[in-house]
Amino acid sequence: MHRVGKVSFAIPLLSLKWHGGVRVLVDLANALSEKGHRVFIITPKNRYHKYYRLQPSVKLILTPTCGKIPFISHLYALFLILLKTPPVDYVIANFYPTFYIALLHSLLYKSKIIYYVMDYETQFGPFPYSLIADITYQFKNYIKFTVSEWVKQKTGGWGYILHPPLDESFFRPITEKKEKVFTVIYVYRRSRRKGPELFESIVSSHKLKDVRFWIVGEKPSLETPNLQYLGVKKTEELIKLYERSHLLLNTSHFEGFGLPPLEAMARGTPPVLTDSGGVREYAVHNYNAIIANTVKEFEEAILRLKHDTDFYNYLKKNGIETSKGFTKQNFINQFLSLLSLKK
Numbered sequence: 001m002h003r004v005g006k007v008s009f010a011i012p013l014l015s016l017k018w019h020g021g022v023r024v025l026v027d028l029a030n031a032l033s034e035k036g037h038r039v040f041i042i043t044p045k046n047r048y049h050k051y052y053r054l055q056p057s058v059k060l061i062l063t064p065t066c067g068k069i070p071f072i073s074h075l076y077a078l079f080l081i082l083l084k085t086p087p088v089d090y091v092i093a094n095f096y097p098t099f100y101i102a103l104l105h106s107l108l109y110k111s112k113i114i115y116y117v118m119d120y121e122t123q124f125g126p127f128p129y130s131l132i133a134d135i136t137y138q139f140k141n142y143i144k145f146t147v148s149e150w151v152k153q154k155t156g157g158w159g160y161i162l163h164p165p166l167d168e169s170f171f172r173p174i175t176e177k178k179e180k181v182f183t184v185i186y187v188y189r190r191s192r193r194k195g196p197e198l199f200e201s202i203v204s205s206h207k208l209k210d211v212r213f214w215i216v217g218e219k220p221s222l223e224t225p226n227l228q229y230l231g232v233k234k235t236e237e238l239i240k241l242y243e244r245s246h247l248l249l250n251t252s253h254f255e256g257f258g259l260p261p262l263e264a265m266a267r268g269t270p271p272v273l274t275d276s277g278g279v280r281e282y283a284v285h286n287y288n289a290i291i292a293n294t295v296k297e298f299e300e301a302i303l304r305l306k307h308d309t310d311f312y313n314y315l316k317k318n319g320i321e322t323s324k325g326f327t328k329q330n331f332i333n334q335f336l337s338l339l340s341l342k343k
Contacts, residue, residue: 008038008088012081012098015047018232020259021094021118024164026052031332033057042085044077051234094118096133113142116162119256120154124193147257150277160338163281164257165331166323167235170266176243181212182306185245187260188217195251195274196220201295203227208302214245242267247305252276261289262326265319270312272301288318
């Protein structure tokens with residue numbers, strides 16, 4: 001373990017855009033900076049959007065714009081990120097390509113590697129990327145954190161579990177009222193692992209024709225009278241939409257952790273979700289959520305929550321209590337304690 005005191009961290013990112021994993025790393029960077037540690041984030045200029053606020057003391061290093069040819073542009077972006085990453089005590093990687101940056105940096109500058117594994121990339125990446133990802137789990141020369149027990153077991157069964165935190169704004173008093181029309185919110189990404197085909201079948205169900213569906217994130221191709229696309233939303237806007245919705249839908253085939261259902265819980269909105277692995281860290285069937293895996297089960301769950309007020313309020317109350325354990329303070333204290341950097 002490293003000495004106690006103020007140390008330096010570098011966080012290389014292939015993109016700094018709207019994404020749960022990116023938000024967690026921004027939270028970590030800000031928290032480390034607030035503790036007096038030196039923090040650098042390195043990312044390509046054309047892959048940086050100001051969705052998340054960085055503390056002024058966090059040094060943002062933007063590398064030159066990379067091209068649009070997928071494989072070549074990624075290699076070029078990684079090379080530029082490596083060149084621009086300054087000598088530091090720790091390099092934090094959360095994605096298999098940036099793990100290799102951390103590995104090369106450790107050979108060049110004797111930095112230590114922190115691999116914060118947020119997903120099991122071997123399971124959804126096409127060959128040979130899945131193999132390249134799997135190789136990173138075979139190394140033992142780094143400090144390993146995983147977001148869940150599911151990810152820990154999938155990536156070798158060793159390391160520390162470090163749950164990602166919710167943004168502090170999710171713990172403010174709830175101010176919005178629920179919509180008059182029973183409304184379901186869904187965070188959409190164009191990825192097969194997110195279960196878009198299951199979602200589209202649910203939205204198209206005749207039994208749910210009187211339920212309104214709000215979509216945030218990427219735009220789906222599906223268009224139905226009861227579906228409304230709201231676009232990409234910043235945290236403050238998303239919080240209000242969670243509060244106004246009656247429940248959140250999640251149809252992922254697998255998740256390393258899955259922040260949206262927990263975020264919704266914090267705003268008094270129960271989730272109906274698949275048993276996708278990482279959600280087991282907080283979602284308990286018929287306690288603070290409903291676990292469903294088929295269109296029929298989702299239909300039944302949504303209609304039950306629409307009509308059974310007592311059960312709805314039971315899940316809502318327990319969800320709010322569950323979310324209180326996922327604060328930034330708990331997250332950073334655990335992170336620093338595991339590194340023996342906490343005074």
